[in-house]
């Protein structure tokens with residue numbers, strides 16, 4: 001191995017692991033392979049897009065020495081960007097959703113980044129109220145406000161930045177294709193910005209159009225509703241079906257997936273707890289959801305003998321203050 005000069009060189013090339021312990025315990029007749037994105041330098045899949053969006057902006061002249069990188073994010077992108085910004089010498093500011101775990105705020109601050117809760121931004125609150133919760137509109141309003149009031153800002157905007165899905169097309173997809181030697185039947189990924197599923201799915205289908213792409217959204221009990229306005233949610237995972245077009249990030253290609261899978265938070269928790277014990281990997285809630293989906297697919301008779309690959313976005317260490325590994329919490 002060479003001696004690396006920057007964390008930028010450590011992004012990607014994450015390992016694929018077959019969940020042999022879980023497969024054996026449940027007598028699964030399909031292979032479940034997981035792509036461990038916590039092997040990235042800051043422990044999540046978002047290191048990939050952080051690097052790609054920053055370097056794309058540098059190439060386009062949108063980001064220059066002395067500029068401040070600004071983003072709104074549920075956390076992992078903020079952490080990835082904070083680290084890349086630190087290593088490249090940029091200032092970094094992030095607006096974070098209030099329900100994000102405390103660890104994430106602390107990590108961003110450790111990298112020298114500034115964190116601001118979205119609820120503390122009057123324009124966000126105003127637009128959310130006016131539109132009945134249109135998050136995309138609220139973020140757009142915040143961006144317009146920041147850009148009109150300040151100079152030397154690069155507003156990253158992971159939900160509309162084409163460098164987000166592009167890096168999955170050029171790295172995540174090829175890594176899976178090469179590591180499986182093309183032996184992949186089903187690809188499973190969560191949908192937040194949709195970058196992972198869209199870019200990786202597009203690459204895999206370009207290699208073999210028969211690969212089935214399964215996209216995960218939260219189940220009905222894991223979304224705020226009249227009966228339960230504050231359910232335990234799956235961080236970073238958002239609905240994409242039954243949602244008006246204008247609320248779908250442009251990084252999400254709604255034509256890419258063959259099946260939508262709805263995962264409930266409790267199933268994600270129970271699965272993440274179980275694979276920690278069967279296979280010794282500690283992953284976050286959305287990873288639990290991805291494995292849960294992959295396992296349900298593996299159990300279908302028509303998938304006997306097939307190979308299913310799921311992307312596990314981040315480390316479980318980022319959720320120690322949540323109910324994820326609280327064994328007493330069972331829904």
Ligand SMILES: Cc1ncc(COP(=O)(O)O)c(C=O)c1O
Nearest residue numbers: 191192193194195196236286313
């Ligand atoms: C923990 C976690 N899981 C899954 C996702 C979804 O990934 P993507 O934005 O590529 O759809 C995100 C991103 O928001 C995330 O932070």
